[in-house]
Amino acid sequence: MISVLNRMYIDLKLSFCFLLFLVILNVVGANDSSSVSSDSEVRSLLEFKKGIRDDPLGKIFNSWNRSTSQFNSNGCPLSWYGVICDEVNGYVNSIVLEDLGLVGELKFHTLTGLKMLKNLSLSGNYFSGRFVPAMGAMSSLEYLDLSRNLFYGPIPGKINDLYNLHYLNLSSNRFNSGFPSISNLNQLKALDLHMNTLWGDVSDLFSELRNVEYVDLSYNKFYGGLSMDSDKISSLANTIKHLDLSHNRLNGEFFSEDSIKLFRNLEFLDLGGNEIRGEVPSFGSLPAFRILRAGNNQLFGAMPEEIFVGAVPLEEVDLSHNGFSGSIPSINSTSLKVLNLSSNALSGPLPSTLGVSVIIDLSRNQISGDISIMQNWGDTLQVLDLSSNDLSGSFQNLSSQFGGLVTIRISNNSLVGDLPLALGSSVRLFEVDLSLNLLTGSIPSIFIHSMTLAKVNLSGNQFTGAIPIPGSHTTELLVLPSAPQLESLDLSSNSLSGSLSSNIGNMGALKLLNLANNSLSDHIPGELSKLSILEYLDLSNNKFKGKIPDKLTLSLKVFNVSYNDLSGTVPENLRGFPISSFHPGNPFLIFPGEIPSPDHGPGGIINSDKHHSSKGSIKVAIIVGSVGAAVMIAFVLLAYYRAHLHEHRSTGFAHQNTGRDVKLGVFTRPSFFKFPRSTPPPTSLSFSNDQLLTSGPLHPIPEERGGGAESGNPGGPGSSGWKSSPGSPLSSPPNLIGGQPTMLTVDSPDRLVGELFFLDSSLVFTAEELSRAPAEVLGRSSHGTLYKATLDSGHMLTVKWLRADLVKHKKKFAGEAKKLGSIKHPNVVSLRAYYWGPMEQERLILADYVLGDSLSLHLYGKSFLSISFGYYSFF
Numbered sequence: 001m002i003s004v005l006n007r008m009y010i011d012l013k014l015s016f017c018f019l020l021f022l023v024i025l026n027v028v029g030a031n032d033s034s035s036v037s038s039d040s041e042v043r044s045l046l047e048f049k050k051g052i053r054d055d056p057l058g059k060i061f062n063s064w065n066r067s068t069s070q071f072n073s074n075g076c077p078l079s080w081y082g083v084i085c086d087e088v089n090g091y092v093n094s095i096v097l098e099d100l101g102l103v104g105e106l107k108f109h110t111l112t113g114l115k116m117l118k119n120l121s122l123s124g125n126y127f128s129g130r131f132v133p134a135m136g137a138m139s140s141l142e143y144l145d146l147s148r149n150l151f152y153g154p155i156p157g158k159i160n161d162l163y164n165l166h167y168l169n170l171s172s173n174r175f176n177s178g179f180p181s182i183s184n185l186n187q188l189k190a191l192d193l194h195m196n197t198l199w200g201d202v203s204d205l206f207s208e209l210r211n212v213e214y215v216d217l218s219y220n221k222f223y224g225g226l227s228m229d230s231d232k233i234s235s236l237a238n239t240i241k242h243l244d245l246s247h248n249r250l251n252g253e254f255f256s257e258d259s260i261k262l263f264r265n266l267e268f269l270d271l272g273g274n275e276i277r278g279e280v281p282s283f284g285s286l287p288a289f290r291i292l293r294a295g296n297n298q299l300f301g302a303m304p305e306e307i308f309v310g311a312v313p314l315e316e317v318d319l320s321h322n323g324f325s326g327s328i329p330s331i332n333s334t335s336l337k338v339l340n341l342s343s344n345a346l347s348g349p350l351p352s353t354l355g356v357s358v359i360i361d362l363s364r365n366q367i368s369g370d371i372s373i374m375q376n377w378g379d380t381l382q383v384l385d386l387s388s389n390d391l392s393g394s395f396q397n398l399s400s401q402f403g404g405l406v407t408i409r410i411s412n413n414s415l416v417g418d419l420p421l422a423l424g425s426s427v428r429l430f431e432v433d434l435s436l437n438l439l440t441g442s443i444p445s446i447f448i449h450s451m452t453l454a455k456v457n458l459s460g461n462q463f464t465g466a467i468p469i470p471g472s473h474t475t476e477l478l479v480l481p482s483a484p485q486l487e488s489l490d491l492s493s494n495s496l497s498g499s500l501s502s503n504i505g506n507m508g509a510l511k512l513l514n515l516a517n518n519s520l521s522d523h524i525p526g527e528l529s530k531l532s533i534l535e536y537l538d539l540s541n542n543k544f545k546g547k548i549p550d551k552l553t554l555s556l557k558v559f560n561v562s563y564n565d566l567s568g569t570v571p572e573n574l575r576g577f578p579i580s581s582f583h584p585g586n587p588f589l590i591f592p593g594e595i596p597s598p599d600h601g602p603g604g605i606i607n608s609d610k611h612h613s614s615k616g617s618i619k620v621a622i623i624v625g626s627v628g629a630a631v632m633i634a635f636v637l638l639a640y641y642r643a644h645l646h647e648h649r650s651t652g653f654a655h656q657n658t659g660r661d662v663k664l665g666v667f668t669r670p671s672f673f674k675f676p677r678s679t680p681p682p683t684s685l686s687f688s689n690d691q692l693l694t695s696g697p698l699h700p701i702p703e704e705r706g707g708g709a710e711s712g713n714p715g716g717p718g719s720s721g722w723k724s725s726p727g728s729p730l731s732s733p734p735n736l737i738g739g740q741p742t743m744l745t746v747d748s749p750d751r752l753v754g755e756l757f758f759l760d761s762s763l764v765f766t767a768e769e770l771s772r773a774p775a776e777v778l779g780r781s782s783h784g785t786l787y788k789a790t791l792d793s794g795h796m797l798t799v800k801w802l803r804a805d806l807v808k809h810k811k812k813f814a815g816e817a818k819k820l821g822s823i824k825h826p827n828v829v830s831l832r833a834y835y836w837g838p839m840e841q842e843r844l845i846l847a848d849y850v851l852g853d854s855l856s857l858h859l860y861g862k863s864f865l866s867i868s869f870g871y872y873s874f875f
Helices: 002-050 133-137 156-162 203-206 232-239 370-377 502-506 526-532 612-650 689-693 765-772 810-821 855-860
Strands: 053-054 083-085 093-098 103-105 119-121 128-130 143-144 150-153 167-169 172-176 190-192 196-201 214-216 241-244 268-270 292-294 298-301 316-318 323-324 338-339 359-361 369-372 383-385 390-394 408-409 414-417 432-434 455-457 488-490 497-499 512-513 521-522 537-538 542-545 558-560 565-569 588-590 594-595 605-607 684-687 755-758 773-780 784-790 796-802 831-836 843-848
Touching: 002 053, 002 093, 133 156, 150 784, 369 370, 370 390, 390 810, 502 526, 755 765, 810 831, 810 843
Parallel strands: 093 119, 103 128, 119 143, 128 150, 143 167, 150 172, 167 190, 172 196, 190 214, 214 241, 241 268, 268 292, 292 316, 298 323, 316 338, 338 359, 359 383, 369 390, 383 408, 390 414, 408 432, 432 455, 455 488, 488 512, 497 521, 512 537, 521 542, 537 558, 542 565, 565 588
Antiparallel strands: 053 103, 083 093, 594 605, 684 773, 755 831, 773 784, 784 796, 796 843, 831 843
């Protein structure tokens, strides 16, 4: 019995010892495994380091070293910058290397050995490389931020295997591909892809986003419409707070009324810069909706009433550059602070109340009525832009509304009366633009004295008299006192007179000074040379005399003193400016080696070194010109003969127009022959507007009765296909009437001195600059002649000079121009400006010049050869 008990005791003892051995072995094995695992991850980190070529701050190069680093008991580095390891098992779970300026070709596969990595943030560096499919193996990742780097190539479909991701930011890189499916990323809360070249149908992506709160797809190439079934976006709509789809290629209609009401948690919506069309539905009740941006689309109709009455707690609304119509109701919202409705087709009066608005932009619409309605507005406004509307009235009885203003722009309207002193007295005022109105009286000195104003534009009005300052002489009708803060002063195109005070030298902050198109006289003060940072100086079209001051600042980029009575030699530091900066006008202003001669050249100067040889050159020119004229007369007769021959032989087109505007430039006289269909038209010839506008009028040869049928006009007998008006700037395409060419009248002013109204403030120039712009005939139609004009800055415009009898009423013309200017479409070139001159034939509309093929080429697949005739005149 005892032996049995002893045996059992011994067996139990042996069993216990065996179990203890197993436990010890397991613990030792676990520690060895952890050590091996940590060692493997250290090697992965060192491989990652090899891809870094430059570390300007030394954060990685100075700390990621085995020999000088400390490791915990599990082998995890304690002092490696940006590396955080799990203290229990020793695995690396976070790498944060943000905004270090690191440069290198990142090999993503070097990180796949980090099996427990949860956070990888490399934003704000210069890493490049591809997002390899191997990254899909890092399923432990919860936070991935590769933003603001130089990564490129496609985003692999394996990203869908990162099913633990909560945050994905690939923004501001060079990824370019269709965005893959992410249907497995059910835990994703934030998706930021902005500033790449990614594409895909947004409706497909929306259907895969279930719990996301933040989505930014802006500045990509995503496409599709927003008018989708409610069940397709219901999961997204339930949770989304921030949705930015701006600057993509979205088309189709806006969210439907049923679907928009599903976004109960929506706070921010940006759809700007797309091609979304249609009407904006009622928002219903969206309790968190604060910011709506949908500018630069193709939306139209009336705007949702909730914007103005406060049913939705919107703080910012941008619906600019669309086609919204109707009037703007009173703004009673207690939350709306920023409202931008510019560049639409809104009409009616200004809103009677603005609520608590801080920034209001209603520019480039058709809003009319008296601005006195502003007296009901509060004093919360800081920025106000009402430019390019049909507003009238004066600033009388307006004062408290200006107290908090920082910027006020009411240019290109029909305001009258004096400038309000209360406006210039505003202690926060930074910018004033009341240009292109009908304001009168003198310019209050407060607009120059103000210690806060930096930009003042009062050009294109009817200001007269002086800006008096204490101690100035009564004969000084324009004296500009010290105003260190003033950076830009534009008083051009008014009726100011008198001398320019030497106190101008005290305005040391000036970068732009434009006093063109006034009646200023006396000498140009030498104190202008004190303006060391001046970049733009225009004193043209005045009555200045004497010499140009020496040592004007080298920072000048634009300089113009043409159309004055200056004399002497052009200072050396100004000789790099084009001749148009000094002439026409100033007949006694010369360059070195030239002598004044009002009868020679555009500026009245000739070169003394070449004066004696000019007679021989004239003889040669006469001989060459005579031969050239003989050749051209022969060519004209041949063309005329072939035109008649073709007209008799042709059956299908005998009585039709050519179907294409003849492009023919003119120097001193227009061409009076028409090319037949079989003969390619000549190319356009460049000419200056000065040459065009100063050419004398040409009178039409009387038409033979009953000759209308011969002209090829489908209108029938008695009507000529093209009929000129006395105001045509150039002849319309000529017709042969009774076998004789019709000579068309040219009756244009020497200079454009009317009113130039801008529909887009991004490009501003004067009527004088447009007058001297080199121009080129592009074509003609029954409405007028089309030119390409090149401004001094090099910007090219398309100018349509309308037929004289086409426009009679200024207000109607302005309204139609603004309607056209409000049209925004990728296939339509928007108007830049329109011009209304004092004479009946001076009606222009202006747009950007766009290089492209003709409409006939796209319609009929035909192009025409061009023949250059050089610099010839036809008599």
